[in-house]
Amino acid sequence: MTRAWVFARRDLKRMAADRRALVVNVALPLALTAVMGLSFGGGVFGKKGISAIPVAIVAEDVPESMRTRLLEGLEKSGFFAPVWADSLAADTLVRNGKVAAALVLPDDPLTAFFRADSLVVEVWKDPSSDIKAGIVEEIVGRGVLRVQAGEAAFRALWPDDYMTIGADSLGLDGLLEGDVTDIWTRLRDPGQTAARERAFDFLVRQFDHQVALQRALQGAAAGLAVADKVPTGQEEQRETSLFDYFLPSFAVFFLMFAVAAGARDLHRERARRTLQRQLLGPGPAWPIVVGKWIASVAQGLVMLSVLLGVGALLFRVNLGPDPWTLPIVIVLTCTAAAGFFLALALLVSREKVLDNLCTAVILVSGMIGGNFLPVDNLPPWAAGAGRYVFNYWANLSFSRVIGGNEGLSGIATPLLVLAGASLVLLVVILVLFNARVKRGGWA
Amino acid sequence: MIEVRDLVKKYGSHKAVDGVTFSVARGELFGLLGPNGAGKTTTIGVLSTLLHADGGQVRIGGHDVAAGAKEVRRLIGVVPQEIALYTDLTARDNLMFWGRLHGLGGAALGKRVEELLVMADLVDAARRKVETYSGGMQRRLNLVAGLIHEPEVLFLDEPTVGIDAQARSRILELIAQLGRQGLTVIYTTHYLEEAEQLCDRIGVIDRGRLVALGDKESLISQIGDADLIRLSLPADRHEAFRAAGAGWPGCTGIGERRGKLEVRTPDGGRLLPVIQEWLRANDLPLEQLEIERPNLETLYLTLTGRGLREDAP
Ligand SMILES: Nc1ncnc2c1ncn2[C@@H]1O[C@H](COP(=O)(O)OP(=O)(O)OP(=O)(O)O)[C@@H](O)[C@H]1O
Ligand SMILES: [Mg+2]
Numbered sequence: 001m002t003r004a005w006v007f008a009r010r011d012l013k014r015m016a017a018d019r020r021a022l023v024v025n026v027a028l029p030l031a032l033t034a035v036m037g038l039s040f041g042g043g044v045f046g047k048k049g050i051s052a053i054p055v056a057i058v059a060e061d062v063p064e065s066m067r068t069r070l071l072e073g074l075e076k077s078g079f080f081a082p083v084w085a086d087s088l089a090a091d092t093l094v095r096n097g098k099v100a101a102a103l104v105l106p107d108d109p110l111t112a113f114f115r116a117d118s119l120v121v122e123v124w125k126d127p128s129s130d131i132k133a134g135i136v137e138e139i140v141g142r143g144v145l146r147v148q149a150g151e152a153a154f155r156a157l158w159p160d161d162y163m164t165i166g167a168d169s170l171g172l173d174g175l176l177e178g179d180v181t182d183i184w185t186r187l188r189d190p191g192q193t194a195a196r197e198r199a200f201d202f203l204v205r206q207f208d209h210q211v212a213l214q215r216a217l218q219g220a221a222a223g224l225a226v227a228d229k230v231p232t233g234q235e236e237q238r239e240t241s242l243f244d245y246f247l248p249s250f251a252v253f254f255l256m257f258a259v260a261a262g263a264r265d266l267h268r269e270r271a272r273r274t275l276q277r278q279l280l281g282p283g284p285a286w287p288i289v290v291g292k293w294i295a296s297v298a299q300g301l302v303m304l305s306v307l308l309g310v311g312a313l314l315f316r317v318n319l320g321p322d323p324w325t326l327p328i329v330i331v332l333t334c335t336a337a338a339g340f341f342l343a344l345a346l347l348v349s350r351e352k353v354l355d356n357l358c359t360a361v362i363l364v365s366g367m368i369g370g371n372f373l374p375v376d377n378l379p380p381w382a383a384g385a386g387r388y389v390f391n392y393w394a395n396l397s398f399s400r401v402i403g404g405n406e407g408l409s410g411i412a413t414p415l416l417v418l419a420g421a422s423l424v425l426l427v428v429i430l431v432l433f434n435a436r437v438k439r440g441g442w443a
Numbered sequence: 444m445i446e447v448r449d450l451v452k453k454y455g456s457h458k459a460v461d462g463v464t465f466s467v468a469r470g471e472l473f474g475l476l477g478p479n480g481a482g483k484t485t486t487i488g489v490l491s492t493l494l495h496a497d498g499g500q501v502r503i504g505g506h507d508v509a510a511g512a513k514e515v516r517r518l519i520g521v522v523p524q525e526i527a528l529y530t531d532l533t534a535r536d537n538l539m540f541w542g543r544l545h546g547l548g549g550a551a552l553g554k555r556v557e558e559l560l561v562m563a564d565l566v567d568a569a570r571r572k573v574e575t576y577s578g579g580m581q582r583r584l585n586l587v588a589g590l591i592h593e594p595e596v597l598f599l600d601e602p603t604v605g606i607d608a609q610a611r612s613r614i615l616e617l618i619a620q621l622g623r624q625g626l627t628v629i630y631t632t633h634y635l636e637e638a639e640q641l642c643d644r645i646g647v648i649d650r651g652r653l654v655a656l657g658d659k660e661s662l663i664s665q666i667g668d669a670d671l672i673r674l675s676l677p678a679d680r681h682e683a684f685r686a687a688g689a690g691w692p693g694c695t696g697i698g699e700r701r702g703k704l705e706v707r708t709p710d711g712g713r714l715l716p717v718i719q720e721w722l723r724a725n726d727l728p729l730e731q732l733e734i735e736r737p738n739l740e741t742l743y744l745t746l747t748g749r750g751l752r753e754d755a756p
Contacts, residue, residue, distance in 0.1 A: 006543040014531050017572070273527035276493055277588075280521055281544040282513065443493040 003283055007291020008298065011262070015299050025258045025303050029250040030310055036250075037243040037315055054081045055136055056090040056102040063180055080136075094124050101125040101136040243315035245374050248398035251307040252391050253362075253371040255300050255337055260358040262296040263341035267351035275442055289346075289433040293338050293426065300334030320401040325408050329401055332418035333394040339425025340390050346432035365389035375399050393417045444469040444504060444596060444627045445490070451498030452485050459485040461651035462499070467629060467644075469595075472622040474642030475631040476743075482651040483631035484524055487598045490629070491521045503596060520594030524601045524631075526581045527588075530574035534565050534584050537573060538591060545592035559587040562617070579610025586614065596627045603637065615641055635743065647746060654746045662742055670711030671735040672718065673703045676727065683725070691717050700744070711736075 015021060057074070059067060067084070074082040085093060090102035104122035123137050187196050266289070269275035278288050308326065311317035320326040341358065348354040366372055368382045369391035376399065378386060386392035393414040400406045400414075408415070436442055445467040452460040460482045467473040475483050488494035490501055492512040500507065506514040528537050538556040542548075547555060560566045563583040573581060586602055599618065603611040618641060622628055632638055638645050639659060647655040647662075655662055676684055684704060688697050693714050696707045708714045711734045722729055 006540070010529070010532070010536075010540045013536060014529060017531055273523045273525040274529060277521065277523060277527045277541070278544060279493060280491060280516055280519070282516055282546060440493065440495040443488050 001287075001290075003287035004290040004294055007278070007288055008294035009291075011265070011292060011295030012298055015295065021258070021261070025254055025299075026306050029247075029254045029307055030314075032250050033243060033247045033307075033311065033315065036246045053101075053136055054083070054099040056085040056093045056099045057082050057105070058085055058087050058090045058102055059105040060086060061107050061179075062105060090124065103136070103140060243311060243317050244402045245399065247307065247311040247315065247317050248402055249371045249374075249395060251304050252333065252394050252398070253366055255303055255333070256341070256362045256366070256391065258303060259296050259300055259334075259337045260341045260344075260362065262292065262299060262338070263345035264351060264354055264358070266292060266342070266345050267354060270442055271351065279437065279442060285437040286430055286434055289342065289429055293342055293429065296338035296342065297331075297334045300337055301330060304330045304334065318402050318405060321405050321407045325401050325406075325411070328408065328415065329394070329397040329411070329418075332415055332422060333390075333397070335422035336390040336394065336418045336425065339422050339429060343425050343428045343432065346429060346436070365391050368392065370395035370399075374403075390418065390421050393421075444471075445473075445629070446502045447486075447490070447499070448501075449499035450486065450489060450496055450501060452482075452489055452494060453497045458651050460489070463646075463648065463651070463653045464499075465646050465653060465656055467627060469627055470622075470625045471644065472618075472628045472630060472642045474638035474645040475629060475648055476633065476635065476638045476645055477631070477648035478633050480650075481633075481648045483633075483648060484600055485651075486648070487521070487600050487629070487631060491519055491598055492516055517592075518594060519596045519598060520589040520592065521598045522586050522589035522600060522602055524604065526573075526585050528573050528581065528585055530581075531572060533570050533572055534560065534563075534576075535569045537584065538588060541588050541591045547592065555591060555593075559590060562590075563587040564613075577610070578606040579613065582606055582610065582614055583617070586617065590621075594626075597621065597629070599628060599630045601631055601633070603632070603634065611637075647743060649746070655742065670708055670714075672706040672708065672711055672715060673731075673733045673735065674706075674718070674722075675703050675731040680725070680727070684721070687721055698744075 055074075057070065059070065062070065071082055071084075074080045083093075083099065085102065087104065090099075090104065093099045094102050102124040104124060106120050106122075121140055123140050125134075125137060186192065187199060189196075266275070269278075275288070279285055305327075308317065308319065308330070312319050344357065344361065345354055348357060365386075368378070368386040369375075369389045370378055370383075370386060371391060373382075375383070375386070375392065375396045383392075397411045397414040397418070400411045404410070447466065448464050450460050450463045451458060463482070463486060465473075475486065477483050485494065489496045490503065490508065492508050492515055495509065502508070503515045504518045506518075508515050529540070532540070535556060538559055539552065542552040542555060557566075560569050563580075563586065565580060565584060568576060568580060573584060576584070582602060586599070589597060589599075602618070603614050606614075615637060618628065618630065622641070630638070630642060642659075644656070644658050645662060646653050681699070681704065685697050688694050688706060691714060693708045693710055694706060695709065698705045698707070706714065706718065715732070715734060718732065719729055722732075
């Protein structure tokens with residue numbers, strides 16, 4: 001093994017001196033990830049992936065304290081960068097494309113709330129504008145659905161209250177009109193005792209029900225579409241970002257090229273006669289090819305670690321639930337890749353043939369192995385064929401750990417496949433290389 | 444030290460080496476001279492254990508190259524015809540690697556590497572990548588890399604190919620120095636001059652066969668001390684010259700090479716006036732006449748009927 005290290009060390013030294021390879025292997029995948037990630041949403045300063053979408057909020061009748069809370073809620077959701085506007089300004093902002101959409105809360109939402117009228121949130125967007133407006137609509141739509149679900153539940157649970165909810169039927173006449181101060185003044189009027197009691201009764205029941213509903217719906221605050229998006233008690237759950245997919249799939253894709261180049265070096269060394277010169281050394285020949293394998297693995301380890309590390313810093317790519325799962329995936333991916341391409345190099349007699357073969361193999365296995373499409377979205381035929389290429393199992397592991405935040409137990413199968421393939425390939429390499437040495441086939 | 448008997452190496456049905464026999468004594472500088480494709484590299488390949496012979500026997504230091512490859516490798520150093528170095532590494536890194544390959548390490552390795560850098564006159568360039576070197580520098584490094592483990596036998600496969608005259612003479616000097624230090628050397632070349640200048644004994648190889656073997660003097664005596672007289676004539680007079688020459692005493696043959704007529708004779712001094720007389724009688728100029736004492740080139744021509752290499756110096 002010390003001898004294998006002599007060879008590996010030499011290759012690592014050569015790799016370190018090769019600036020172009022450094023750029024291709026590290027800078028290029030990062031750049032591609034950045035380009036892809038940014039163009040499909042997300043940003044260097046993005047929050048959990050998708051960058052905050054600028055929206056205008058029109059809520060002219062909402063009291064100041066509620067505005068502040070609404071603003072905080074929207075910002076905290078990470079989806080929105082809200083600005084306040086009156087309806088005129090909001091209209092202009094949308095038409096100028098300064099915001100993706102405007103959310104318009106109804107006039108006098110408090111009254112609507114007390115009357116249990118349904119709260120209609122309008123979304124203004126430029127129909128020709130980009131997908132972001134669509135995202136806003138979708139999110140708000142879901143919030144509204146949630147509220148509607150709450151209403152349906154309310155009706156089912158407390159039919160009496162729902163029936164009598166109309167403020168008029170309670171004889172609250174005009175008691176709940178106007179803003180908070182008006183309501184407060186009226187409720188404090190000594191001549192209104194009966195109405196006040198009814199109103200108090202009504203309010204308390206409403207609040208009872210709302211609180212019960214909120215609990216049932218995990219804190220859905222009625223009428224606030226966005227509050228819906230930050231379910232309390234579920235803060236642990238991660239938002240998956242596009243970088244979580246792009247980074248590992250680019251990393252594995254470029255890893256294949258880097259490792260293929262390392263394997264091709266075996267033929268280069270033969271052409272340059274450095275391989276023959278090594279065969280003249282004392283001792284057995286196998287450390288030569290094991291050294292190449294080690295160097296390939298080490299290069300892959302550095303490459304993937306740097307890529308994922310930088311990805312975590314720049315794009316907040318998730319590094320898995322614990323500190324050991326991802327490193328294990330990285331190691332097994334590299335050993336399988338190194339074994340695969342060295343075996344390929346040993347099966348082929350000439351560098352030119354290997355070159356073309358590698359390119360074809362990388363493109364095809366990239367396609368069926370999930371480097372161009374997420375493994376879970378692969379068409380069935382591709383996923384079926386993908387089982388026979390190592391990168392499928394690597395991509396599967398990465399997507400489970402990075403995207404799904406799963407630990408070792410969640411990726412036992414792909415890891416076993418990668419480990420088994422690595423071992424078998426290593427044996428294949430040793431056998432092929434030694435057979436060729438015995439034949440004198442390297443001279 | 445080296446014994447080669449009836450060596451045969453085939454590539455498919457083509458015999459690249461066909462029954463070669465020679466031996467090299469300890470401390471001897473042996474030249475293997477032959478044109479392109481003669482089988483020099485193939486012979487070195489078998490001697491250095493990389494290629495397996497299809498017939499015959501090779502023993503180095505008493506060990507059979509097939510059965511005792513391990514022991515043989517310990518004895519030999521090989522300098523391949525190609526620049527078998529990592530051109531993306533520095534000279535020092537290269538030598539360090541080749542040293543470690545041979546099990547050297549620590550201070551001993553460092554010391555040996557510095558020695559070789561001095562020997563190759565590459566101390567100043569040692570920190571530069573080999574790809575930035577001139578052809579001569581690369582050749583010198585290629586050579587000393589074969590010496591890292593202080594072998595007793597050195598195989599040099601055309602170590603001067605493709606470099607200019609000045610760089611070549613530096614390498615020849617280096618090899619002569621190694622010879623004086625008692626190293627056993629097999630030196631292949633297609634440059635006649637080099638073999639003449641450097642080697643104690645020479646084997647001439649052509650199409651896989653050893654066509655002559657011996658020290659310089661004995662080789663030359665093999666062609667009967669022939670002198671060679673060269674002259675240029677208009678093409679239409681060649682026939683007449685050949686006809687006349689057939690009757691001259693001491694003329695053993697008339698050939699033609701590169702447009703010149705070549706007359707072979709054991710004694711050029713006697714035949715020369717006869718030729719001059721004929722030229723004068725035929726109104727032809729005398730200036731083109733030249734006489735050449737026997738050397739390996741004439742030997743080679745005699746043996747193979749071909750020149751060594753068109754661009755030979
Ligand atoms: N790997 C090979 N496969 C087939 N034929 C080969 C191979 N190597 C050499 N030959 C043939 O064997 C013959 C001898 O080649 P070799 O390389 O030994 O010649 P050489 O004397 O070293 O020539 P050069 O001066 O060009 O180096 C040539 O005809 C060559 O074409
Ligand atoms: Mg050769």
